[in-house]
Amino acid sequence: MYVAVKGGEAAINAAHRLLADRRRGERSLPSVTIDQIVEQLALAVDRVMAEASLYDRALAALAVRQSRGDLIEAIFLLRAYRTTLPRFGTSVPVDTARMAIERRISATYKDLPGGQVLGPTFDYTHRLLDPSLLRQDDVEEPARKEPLPGTMTRVSDILAGEGLIEEDGSLPDDRPAGDLTREPMEFPMGRDLRLQALARGDEGFLLALGYSTQRGFGRNHPFVGEIRIGEVEVEMEVPELGFAVSLGRIQVTECQMVNQFKGSAKAPPQFTRGYGLVFGQSERKAMSMSLVDRALRAEELGEDVTAPAQDEEFVISHADNVQATGFVEHLKLPHYVDFQAELALVRKMRSDIEAAKSEVAGAEANSAEQ
Amino acid sequence: MTASQPSSSAEDVPRRRTAKLLSSAQLGELTSAWEKLPYKPKATPLRGPETGLVMVRGRIGGGGAPFNLGEATVTRATILLESGTAGHSHALGTDKSKAKLAAIFDALWQEEETRSFVEEEILKPIERRVTAEDRRQAEETAATRVDFFTMVRGDD
Amino acid sequence: MSMNAKALSGGFAQPVFDAQAVFRLLMDGMSRPGTHQTVGTEIGQPSPLGEAAGAIALALCDADTPVWLQSSFAKSAVADWIAFHTGAAATQDKSEAKFAFKQAGAGLCSFDLFSLGTQEYPDRSTTIIIEVAAIGEGRSLVLSGPGIKDSATIKVTGLPEYFEEIWRGNRALFPRGVDVILTAGRTLVCLPRTTTIA
Numbered sequence: 001m002y003v004a005v006k007g008g009e010a011a012i013n014a015a016h017r018l019l020a021d022r023r024r025g026e027r028s029l030p031s032v033t034i035d036q037i038v039e040q041l042a043l044a045v046d047r048v049m050a051e052a053s054l055y056d057r058a059l060a061a062l063a064v065r066q067s068r069g070d071l072i073e074a075i076f077l078l079r080a081y082r083t084t085l086p087r088f089g090t091s092v093p094v095d096t097a098r099m100a101i102e103r104r105i106s107a108t109y110k111d112l113p114g115g116q117v118l119g120p121t122f123d124y125t126h127r128l129l130d131p132s133l134l135r136q137d138d139v140e141e142p143a144r145k146e147p148l149p150g151t152m153t154r155v156s157d158i159l160a161g162e163g164l165i166e167e168d169g170s171l172p173d174d175r176p177a178g179d180l181t182r183e184p185m186e187f188p189m190g191r192d193l194r195l196q197a198l199a200r201g202d203e204g205f206l207l208a209l210g211y212s213t214q215r216g217f218g219r220n221h222p223f224v225g226e227i228r229i230g231e232v233e234v235e236m237e238v239p240e241l242g243f244a245v246s247l248g249r250i251q252v253t254e255c256q257m258v259n260q261f262k263g264s265a266k267a268p269p270q271f272t273r274g275y276g277l278v279f280g281q282s283e284r285k286a287m288s289m290s291l292v293d294r295a296l297r298a299e300e301l302g303e304d305v306t307a308p309a310q311d312e313e314f315v316i317s318h319a320d321n322v323q324a325t326g327f328v329e330h331l332k333l334p335h336y337v338d339f340q341a342e343l344a345l346v347r348k349m350r351s352d353i354e355a356a357k358s359e360v361a362g363a364e365a366n367s368a369e370q
Numbered sequence: 371m372t373a374s375q376p377s378s379s380a381e382d383v384p385r386r387r388t389a390k391l392l393s394s395a396q397l398g399e400l401t402s403a404w405e406k407l408p409y410k411p412k413a414t415p416l417r418g419p420e421t422g423l424v425m426v427r428g429r430i431g432g433g434g435a436p437f438n439l440g441e442a443t444v445t446r447a448t449i450l451l452e453s454g455t456a457g458h459s460h461a462l463g464t465d466k467s468k469a470k471l472a473a474i475f476d477a478l479w480q481e482e483e484t485r486s487f488v489e490e491e492i493l494k495p496i497e498r499r500v501t502a503e504d505r506r507q508a509e510e511t512a513a514t515r516v517d518f519f520t521m522v523r524g525d526d
Numbered sequence: 527m528s529m530n531a532k533a534l535s536g537g538f539a540q541p542v543f544d545a546q547a548v549f550r551l552l553m554d555g556m557s558r559p560g561t562h563q564t565v566g567t568e569i570g571q572p573s574p575l576g577e578a579a580g581a582i583a584l585a586l587c588d589a590d591t592p593v594w595l596q597s598s599f600a601k602s603a604v605a606d607w608i609a610f611h612t613g614a615a616a617t618q619d620k621s622e623a624k625f626a627f628k629q630a631g632a633g634l635c636s637f638d639l640f641s642l643g644t645q646e647y648p649d650r651s652t653t654i655i656i657e658v659a660a661i662g663e664g665r666s667l668v669l670s671g672p673g674i675k676d677s678a679t680i681k682v683t684g685l686p687e688y689f690e691e692i693w694r695g696n697r698a699l700f701p702r703g704v705d706v707i708l709t710a711g712r713t714l715v716c717l718p719r720t721t722t723i724a
Contacts (some may be wrong), residue, residue: 091424094426169434175435
C-alpha cells in the first residue's frame with residue numbers, strides 16, 4: 001500500500017529559515033568571508049576538495065560556510081555541484097617529480113638529495129592549546145634561506161637504482177585510466193580505479209583501515225619512503241591549439257610508502273610500495289591511502305587475503321562518505337508504511353506464538369485431568 | 371592536425387608560454403592592461419566564457435600508469451577579432467571575466483602590432499610576479515630544511 | 527598547428543536549449559522509427575557535414591565519446607569542428623568509437639568493426655550517422671518493429687541496395703548491434719537496432 005502524505009511544507013520552510021539564522025549566528029559578530037575560510041581554515045577546505053574530488057578552493061570554502069562546518073555535508077554539496085558542469089577533458093598526468101616543494105620528508109633516508117624539508121607542519125609542536133591565538137596578534141614573517149638549486153629527486157627513484165624495490169606498479173604507462181564517475185564499478189578492479197576511489201575516500205575510514213594493518217590485520221611492514229607536499233602544473237591537450245596548454249597549478253600531497261616483503265610464489269623478496277596522492281595538504285590522508293593501497297595489492301603479490309583492509313570490495317564499497325552518509329541518513333526519512341507492515345507482522349508472530357503456547361498449556365491441562 | 375595526437379613543436383613554445391602566463395594572470399592585471407590599451411578591439415565570442423571540469427590524472431607510484439585523481443574547475447573562452455585572429459584561454463577556477471580578457475589578449479599577442487603591448491604590459495609583469503612568489507615560497511621552505519649534525523662523543 | 531576559423535565558427539547559439547531540442551528530436555525519432563524529424567537551428571557546420579548530422583554531433587558528443595569519421599571527411603574542417611565544439615576526440619579505431627559519421631555516397635560496409643556492445647552492456651555500441659542524398663524520395667524501405675504500428679515506409683535516395691543485407695546482419699546480433707540515424711540536410715530518420723527492414 002502506498003500512502004501519499006502532505007503537510008510538511010510550512011514546517012520545512014520554517015526549518016530552512018531557522019537553519020539560515022543559526023548558520024549566521026550572533027548578528028553582532030562579523031560574518032565569516034570565503035577568503036577567510038580559504039586562508040585560515042585551509043586544511044578543512046583541502047579535505048573538502050579531496051573527498052568531493054573537485055579542486056576549487058573558493059567553491060569548497062563556500063560549501064564549508066553553507067554547511068556550518070559540517071565537512072561531509074560540504075563534500076556532498078560540492079559533489080552535487082560538480083554534476084552540473086560539463087567535462088572539457090582530461091589532463092596530462094601531473095608530474096610530482098617536478099613539484100614546487102613546500103614540504104618533503106623521508107623516514108628511510110636521513111641524508112637525501114634536497115634534504116629533509118619540514119614545511120608548515122604540526123609535527124614537533126607540543127599540542128598545547130595556545131592562548132596567544134585568542135588574541136589577533138601580528139604573526140611573524142616566515143624565516144628565509146637560500147634554496148638549493150634544482151628539483152628534488154623522488155625517493156622511489158633513488159631506491160630504484162639498487163633493484164631492491166619494485167617499480168611504479170605493473171600496469172603499462174600508456175594504459176587508459178578507468179573512471180569510476182563514468183563506468184559502474186566492477187570487482188575485481190584495476191589499481192588505477194582503486195586509487196581513484198581511495199583519493200576521494202573518507203579520511204577517517206582510510207585512517208582506521210591503515211591503522212588496522214599496523215595493528216596486525218594484514219600487516220605489511222611500512223616505512224615512509226617519502227612524503228611531499230607542493231604545487232604541480234596541470235596541463236591539458238587542447239585540440240584548437242594542438243599542444244598541451246597549462247591550466248595553472250594545484251597543490252597535492254604525495255606519499256610513497258615502502259614495505260618490506262619477504263617474497264611469495266608471485267614475487268621475489270624486495271621492497272614493495274603503496275601510493276597515496278591527494279588534493280591539497282592532506283598528509284594523514286595520503287599516508288592512510290598508501291597503506292590501504294598496499295594492503296589491497298595482497299592478491300597481486302601472492303599474499304593471503306585475511307584482513308578487512310585487504311578486501312577490495314569491502315574497502316572500496318565503503319570508502320565513499322557521500323554514499324555512506326546517504327544510506328545511513330536515509331533511515332531518518334519517513335518509513336511509516338514499512339514500519340506499520342513490520343508492526344503488523346510482529347503482532348501476528350507474537351499472537352501466533354501465544355496461541356500456540358495456550359494450545360500447549362491447554363493440552364497439558366487436559367492430559368493432567370485424564 | 372589530428373585532434374587525437376596534437377603535435378608539440380618548437381614553434382609552439384612562445385605560444386605555450388603566453389597561454390601559461392595568461393592562465394596564471396589575476397583579473398586585476400588583465401583589466402588594468404585592458405584600460406591601458408589605446409585601441410579597444412571588438413571581439414566576438416565564439417565559445418564561452420564557460421566553466422567546466424577537467425579530470426586531473428596522476429601516475430601510479432608517481433611515474434607509472436595514469437589514474438584519475440579528481441576533477442578541477444576550468445573556465446575557458448574563445449573569441450574572434452575583427453581581423454580574423456582567434457584567441458583562446460583556459461584557466462583553473464571559475465572566473466569568466468578573466469577567461470574572456472585572457473582570450474582577447476591571446477589574440478592580440480598573435481598580431482604583429484599588439485604583440486609588444488601584450489608582452490610588456492601583461493606577460494612580463496605576470497612573469498615577474500610569479501617568479502617573485504615562487505622565489506619567496508622556495509626561500510621560506512628552504513628555511514625549514516634540517517641541517518643534521520652529529521654530537522661529539524665523549525670517548526676520550 | 528592551430529585550427530582555422532572555419533572550425534571555430536558555428537555551434538549552438540543557445541547550447542542548453544538547442545541541445546535539448548535536438549535531443550528531443552532524436553528521442554522521438556528513436557521511439558518512432560521511420561518518422562521524419564527536422565532540425566530547426568542554424569549551426570554553421572562545415573561542409574560536407576549536413577545540418578542534422580552536425581546538430582547530432584553537437585547534442586550528443588563530448589569528451590567521453592570518441593568519434594570516428596569516414597575518410598571522405600578527411601580534407602574538410604569537420605574533425606576540427608567537432609573537436610572544438612564538443613571536445614570529442616577523433617579515433618581511427620572503429621571499435622572505440624561511440625559515434626561514427628559516414629556518407630552513404632562514399633560507400634558503406636558491414637558494421638562488424640564498430641563496437642557492437644556486450645551481452646551485459648548492449649548500450650555500449652557505436653551509433654552510426656549516415657548522410658544520404660535525400661530522405662522522402664527514392665527507394666522505399668518498409669520498416670516494422672517496436673514503436674511502429676504495423677509497418678512504416680520511408681523513401682531514401684543514395685542508400686545502396688546492400689544496406690538491407692548489412693542491416694539483417696545487425697539485427698541478428700540483438701540485443702547487441704549498432705543504431706543508425708539516416709540524415710539528409712536538415713532531416714533525420716532513426717533506425718534503432720530493434721527495427722526490421724522488410
